[in-house]
Amino acid sequence: MKNIPFNKNSILLAPMAGITDSAFRKICKKYGADVTVSEMISSKGIYYRDKKTSSLMHYTAQEEPIIIQIFGNDSECMKNAAEYINLHSTPAAVDINMGCPAPKIFQNGDGCALMKDPDKAYKIIRSVKQVSAFPVSVKFRSGIDSEHINAVEFAKMCQSAGADFITVHGRTRSQFYSGKSDIEIIKSVVSGVSIPVIANGDITDAVSAKHMLDYTGAYGIMIGRAALGNPFIFAEIKKELFNTFVPTTDIFSAAREHLMYAVENKGEFSAVREFRKHLLYYLKGINNASQLKRMSNSVITVDDCLKIFELAGKNI
Ligand SMILES: Cc1cc2nc3c(=O)[nH]c(=O)nc-3n(C[C@H](O)[C@H](O)[C@H](O)COP(=O)(O)O)c2cc1C
Structure with missing residues (x-):
């Protein structure tokens, strides 16, 4: 081939x-x-x-x-x-x-x-x-x-x-x-x-x-x-x-890495706004996430996102 x-x-x-x-x-x-x-x-x-x-x-x-x-x-x-x-x-x-x-x-x-x-x-x-x-x-x-x-x-x-x-x-x-x-x-x-x-x-x-x-x-x-x-x-x-092992981590650490890569590429202003949709995907399946989902729709800084990861991590 x-x-x-x-x-x-x-x-x-x-x-x-x-x-x-x-x-x-x-x-x-x-x-x-x-x-x-x-x-x-x-x-x-x-x-x-x-x-x-x-x-x-x-x-x-x-x-x-x-x-x-x-x-x-x-x-x-x-x-x-x-x-x-x-x-x-x-x-x-x-x-x-x-x-x-x-x-x-x-x-x-x-x-x-x-x-x-x-x-x-x-x-x-x-x-x-x-x-x-x-x-x-x-x-x-x-x-x-x-x-x-x-x-x-x-x-x-x-x-x-x-x-x-x-x-x-x-x-x-x-x-x-x-x-x-x-x-x-x-x-x-x-x-x-x-x-x-x-x-x-x-x-x-x-x-x-x-x-x-x-x-x-x-x-x-x-x-x-x-x-x-x-x-x-x-x-x-x-x-x-x-049976191939690929190391993973907890999902919100991966989400944080994802966000950081995005900020590196696009700068905080665009990256965080574009990241709102990803936040919703990362929150899928998390208990009692409706308030976090609402918060996700208005994040504007990296810190806003980190706060959501932290709160969501506690709800897993
Ligand atoms: C939001 C979104 C954007 C997509 N954009 C493209 C694209 O740019 N090019 C493409 O070939 N397919 C695109 N697709 C189709 C996917 O590549 C894939 O064929 C489709 O989602 C089916 O696979 P899945 O069931 O694993 O999602 C897109 C699908 C989605 C949901």
Whole structure:
């Protein structure tokens, strides 16, 4: 598997826009994620040298191996993005987002909309593959809706366009993030192609991780929402499945580290405001947390957050 920048049975942290920034990737990597992925990065933003876009490409050695994910529906623009990455970065791979269901993205013909237009998707993958100095992957869904499940054909198309590996999330675009992820379609995709497949959707613990790997025969697995407020999920799965020990700590010490990384990157003002959503995730499952959750919505300083960690630590 020359072009796969990670081992079989690897556990990847899923890309999540607005969540998986450098700080969160560091925390997940420290606690066992084998590979991280950037938030999705607009190829148009790269083309126009947008400052915010290039900040999304920033990462440190602690997050490596990292895959940079790009999106767009114009093959020239996507090719340009791959060339930009060649010059300015050294990711383990470049991933093309063909799974995002968000209306703003979908209506623009980007993300999952490309599953409706396999010819265009093929052109994009080929263009990126032709210039990329790094392995190229594609992340997509089971299909557009229950009437249009085309993940297997789409996977074959990705393979023939030159993708080195693919990631499949077993939901349709219409499902967004609700309902169940379809493990059967992931299994069919794995059988339908010879390139490695990363399986994604509803992996929440060691049992679901093991089932996903065993049942589908996938090369690796990818975890998104279950890592929110619980970066130890990677360590927990590795211990159960592979008897690999990754040291952890108490959850609010990890949350404090996460916050400190965020402050280092973005400064206290932005980091703390952006951290409000993470606080809510970290407080999930804590007894009598309603007052702490209310407090979380208005934190403005690091000390405000530390106070919450301290109080929450007493309620575990
Ligand atoms: C808030 C949020 C943001 C997301 N952003 C992206 C993204 O930028 N790129 C992408 O390919 N998928 C994105 N996803 C989808 C996830 O990568 C993943 O496919 C999905 O959450 C299913 O996995 P899970 O059940 O483990 O959460 C996002 C999901 C969430 C919840």
